[in-house]
Amino acid sequence: MLDLGASINVMLTSIYKCLNFGGLEPIGMTIQLANRSVVQSLGVLEDVLVQVNELIFPTDFYVLDMEDETSGKGSTLILG
Template identity: 45%
Template sequence: MPYSFYKNLDLPPLQKIRMTLQMADHSITHPHGIIEDLLVKVGKIIFPVDFVVLDMKEDEELPTILGRPFLSTTRALVDIYDSMLTLHVEDEEITFEMNQKVSYDKPRDEVLRMNNMEGENLNEIEEIEN
């Protein structure tokens, strides 16, 4: 989450975190902190999500990407054949059709990916060329 976005919202104080991120341009940055267990509503279900807060340009058109820890928390089931993603919390579930295209007003020339490298406590963001 961009730091400017964090400042504009009424969110709890940031917790310090020892993390190093390598950006797509191979520069190294350190987050301002982390917000743990922030409640996020997806459809009709509310999930606790952790957000790492970075000094970066705010872009309303670029969606927030929720990674593997979120998918694990939600007991996500990914059906590649039918292009479906199902999230679960207790008795509730929500299903998304993944073959539906998402469009933005501005074309994007880049895609970013963030990997959590276990053991080294290092997160890496790499640019994927189209």
């Protein structure tokens, strides 16, 4: 077995709008989720700075237009 480390970082559209980032880089990417549903990415945000403790990483986020099931419980970002 070989793990190629294939993963992506996901941001919901509701979070993207709330954070008021600039425009999305258009990308024609279809993503299959863990539940085998398929969604179309609205675009990618490149080089978003994410801080974990004292470390800061530039990270790309794929923005997905999906229902936010955490309404009232906080925000969801998926770091893959």
